[in-house]
Amino acid sequence: MRFSPLSTSLAFIMIQWISLRAHAFGVARRRVAVAPVAPFQEMTSQFSNSQLHLSSTSAPPQCDIKNIRWVQDSVLEVISEVFDPAEVARGAALAKLNKKKKGKKKKKEGAQAEDNNLSADEKLEIAERAAANAKPFSIADTMVTLATRPEFGDYQINAALGLSRALNMSPHECAGLMVEKLLPVIDEYMEEPEIAGPGFINLRFKNDYLTAAASQMAADATGRLSLPETKKKEKIIVDFSSPNIAKEMHVGHLRSTIIGDTLCNLLKFVGHDVIRLNHVGDWGTQFGMLVEHLRDECPAALSTETSANVDLGDLVELYKAAKKRFDADPDFKIKARECVVQLQAGNDNEVTAWKALCAASRVEYQKIYDMLNIRGLVERGESFYNPYLNDVVSALESQGLAVESEGTLAVFLDGYKNRDGTPLPIIVRKSDGGFNYATTDLAAIRHRVEFDVEGGGEKADRVLYVTDAGQSQHFDMVFQAAKQAGFVPEKSSLEHVPFGLVQGADGKKFATRSGDTVKLKDLLNEAVRIASDDLNQRSENEGVSKEIMDRVAKTVGIGAVKYADLSMNRESNYRFSYERMLSLNGNTAPYMLYAYARICGIIRKSTGQKDGNPIEWPEASEIVITEDAEVELMRNLVHLPDILLEVERDLYPNKICDYLFETSQKFNKFYEACSVNGASTAEIKASRLSLCSATAGVIRLLLGVIGIDVLEKL
Numbered sequence: 001m002r003f004s005p006l007s008t009s010l011a012f013i014m015i016q017w018i019s020l021r022a023h024a025f026g027v028a029r030r031r032v033a034v035a036p037v038a039p040f041q042e043m044t045s046q047f048s049n050s051q052l053h054l055s056s057t058s059a060p061p062q063c064d065i066k067n068i069r070w071v072q073d074s075v076l077e078v079i080s081e082v083f084d085p086a087e088v089a090r091g092a093a094l095a096k097l098n099k100k101k102k103g104k105k106k107k108k109e110g111a112q113a114e115d116n117n118l119s120a121d122e123k124l125e126i127a128e129r130a131a132a133n134a135k136p137f138s139i140a141d142t143m144v145t146l147a148t149r150p151e152f153g154d155y156q157i158n159a160a161l162g163l164s165r166a167l168n169m170s171p172h173e174c175a176g177l178m179v180e181k182l183l184p185v186i187d188e189y190m191e192e193p194e195i196a197g198p199g200f201i202n203l204r205f206k207n208d209y210l211t212a213a214a215s216q217m218a219a220d221a222t223g224r225l226s227l228p229e230t231k232k233k234e235k236i237i238v239d240f241s242s243p244n245i246a247k248e249m250h251v252g253h254l255r256s257t258i259i260g261d262t263l264c265n266l267l268k269f270v271g272h273d274v275i276r277l278n279h280v281g282d283w284g285t286q287f288g289m290l291v292e293h294l295r296d297e298c299p300a301a302l303s304t305e306t307s308a309n310v311d312l313g314d315l316v317e318l319y320k321a322a323k324k325r326f327d328a329d330p331d332f333k334i335k336a337r338e339c340v341v342q343l344q345a346g347n348d349n350e351v352t353a354w355k356a357l358c359a360a361s362r363v364e365y366q367k368i369y370d371m372l373n374i375r376g377l378v379e380r381g382e383s384f385y386n387p388y389l390n391d392v393v394s395a396l397e398s399q400g401l402a403v404e405s406e407g408t409l410a411v412f413l414d415g416y417k418n419r420d421g422t423p424l425p426i427i428v429r430k431s432d433g434g435f436n437y438a439t440t441d442l443a444a445i446r447h448r449v450e451f452d453v454e455g456g457g458e459k460a461d462r463v464l465y466v467t468d469a470g471q472s473q474h475f476d477m478v479f480q481a482a483k484q485a486g487f488v489p490e491k492s493s494l495e496h497v498p499f500g501l502v503q504g505a506d507g508k509k510f511a512t513r514s515g516d517t518v519k520l521k522d523l524l525n526e527a528v529r530i531a532s533d534d535l536n537q538r539s540e541n542e543g544v545s546k547e548i549m550d551r552v553a554k555t556v557g558i559g560a561v562k563y564a565d566l567s568m569n570r571e572s573n574y575r576f577s578y579e580r581m582l583s584l585n586g587n588t589a590p591y592m593l594y595a596y597a598r599i600c601g602i603i604r605k606s607t608g609q610k611d612g613n614p615i616e617w618p619e620a621s622e623i624v625i626t627e628d629a630e631v632e633l634m635r636n637l638v639h640l641p642d643i644l645l646e647v648e649r650d651l652y653p654n655k656i657c658d659y660l661f662e663t664s665q666k667f668n669k670f671y672e673a674c675s676v677n678g679a680s681t682a683e684i685k686a687s688r689l690s691l692c693s694a695t696a697g698v699i700r701l702l703l704g705v706i707g708i709d710v711l712e713k714l
Helices: 042-049 067-082 087-096 111-117 121-134 159-167 172-187 207-219 252-270 286-297 313-329 330-344 348-373 382-396 437-450 469-484 520-538 546-564 589-606 628-637 640-650 654-673 682-705
Strands: 030-031 144-146 155-157 193-197 200-203 235-239 273-278 402-405 409-418 423-429 464-470 493-499 616-618
Touching: 042 330, 042 546, 067 144, 067 155, 067 640, 087 121, 087 155, 087 159, 087 409, 121 286, 121 493, 155 423, 159 172, 159 200, 159 493, 172 200, 172 469, 207 628, 207 682, 235 286, 252 273, 252 348, 252 464, 252 493, 252 520, 252 546, 252 682, 286 330, 286 348, 313 348, 313 546, 330 348, 348 437, 348 546, 382 409, 382 423, 382 437, 409 469, 423 437, 423 469, 423 546, 437 464, 437 469, 464 469, 469 493, 469 589, 546 654, 589 616, 589 654, 589 682, 628 682, 640 654, 640 682, 654 682
Parallel strands: 235 273, 235 464, 464 493
Antiparallel strands: 030 616, 144 155, 155 200, 193 200, 402 409, 409 423
16 A cells, blocks of 8 residues: 655544534634544534635625436426427337338347238327327436536437437427527526537536536535435435344445445435334344253353343354254254244243344444444344234235245245246245245335334335345345235335445455455454554654554545445445555545545645644635636536436445546646646635635545545545
């Protein structure tokens, strides 16, 4: 890991999400007081309370920060006024029916192959039915996207091509009708729309809007960057992490934990009501084995009077010892199975021992969550849903969805088969009368989306399941079964958020030299150790306190692990490399931390602030454009809400990391072209300082979303 070039001695100060009051004095600065460390999800509620007092001579113009949703709404208004949905539906149906087949292409079987045999009257009848069933235009019909290349502006509208085919007009003519009506709607913020190619419409923000929006973001650089909360607030449950009781968290839990936490942070910031659920594996036949082992080795764990004082020690070793006995001792195996029955029946001694195991495991998990700065998890394990399981089975049986199959009760869905071609079942009750994972997941779905709050449920609008991609088919089947059973209201959405594997440098399973699974605790500790060793080897760090060095090493080490994971497309496997993730080059956490610290250094130098003191952020001022690099940086900054909307919708955190890296690159070009300290006038200097503040605010906000603290100096 390399942190150079660094020339000054380190005075590391952690800056967290803080609520502040502005101070107007001297050269008009607002002082940031250092606040205690607080998790991002607890600080988001403070953003709206941040207050800034701007001097009357330099106050930037006020404006609403626009995003792609505003563009989509504007285009929707226009196409709804200009075009008739029924005419479009009729024309689209006829265009499809009359479409000429390309030669030498094999016709598809079925209805499509018969289209050419339809009479004109039959085609017209189909088209009239399409028109009668036409619905009003929707956001999807606007076909608005972010511009694919800078020369195309900020947004691109692709709707004219499809509309023109349905309305039997040229795409250029169709686009012209749209532009004529669109211009008055967007004229305050956008340049005149440009029709490009066969009928694409390119939109570009006016420079006046860019400067006003960037100034507004700078004015709230330590808060929400002037971004409003969503007007369509939803209740969203995110099911993530989910370790197993009495087993140590390993590298396989890394991705679920940090991807889930990032999505929670983002959705909370956007303004949704977010519930972070930890669906721990706290039930099953293995607990009979564990409790029976405790009965022999630690009987005090089975008594309510003494269990609280029992130290179960290394739970992993306890599990291994119990498993060894279970595999080798037939008598112990029988007792373990009998113990499961007692546990399921609610016998006091067995339940007490089970609770002791859960409590001991919880202590160990919390150590990992503290390292990763994960807060607000609500533990709701498999056992929570036990009272609902019989009702799930009864509901499936009464609807004829669950049927007897080889002694089990199973649900068979169309389209799912085993490798041998036989139907693939969802087993909801085993032959011994026990329940399966699918039964628990169905019960959880009912509790999360079907049951009212008054009845103890959540009534969520959206439920996200952050698990590995290997469980995709399981969730597809469970979601489909739940919908067929009527467990899922129409307004509710169930979404699997799959992720790939963490691999070793050789592309194979990430494991220790002995072949064991890497413990998550060991992985994180090693990252912090490497960061610490690098810091301690540098002569410029002499005299820096151990407390500060340890805090920085933890920030850099843990942040590097998080960022390396989140910067990858979550569905891809990736190769774990300490060297790459701790590099100061490329799209890494150390690079982004340095980018933020560098901006802090620029502001210190330009405003005469001393090293070692909390930075005082300049008052926001009107922005004066002197170079193209300023425009390009602002154009990038104002697309922050688009990135947030995209991740809110599609749930790919790597989009945040990509945007962060692009922002830092744009800032580098700006700083190379636009001297801050050497600006020709005080007005231009204040303008460039505002761009520095806005950029720093974006970096700090998004690093906070992905769970990484910022450093004012490296």
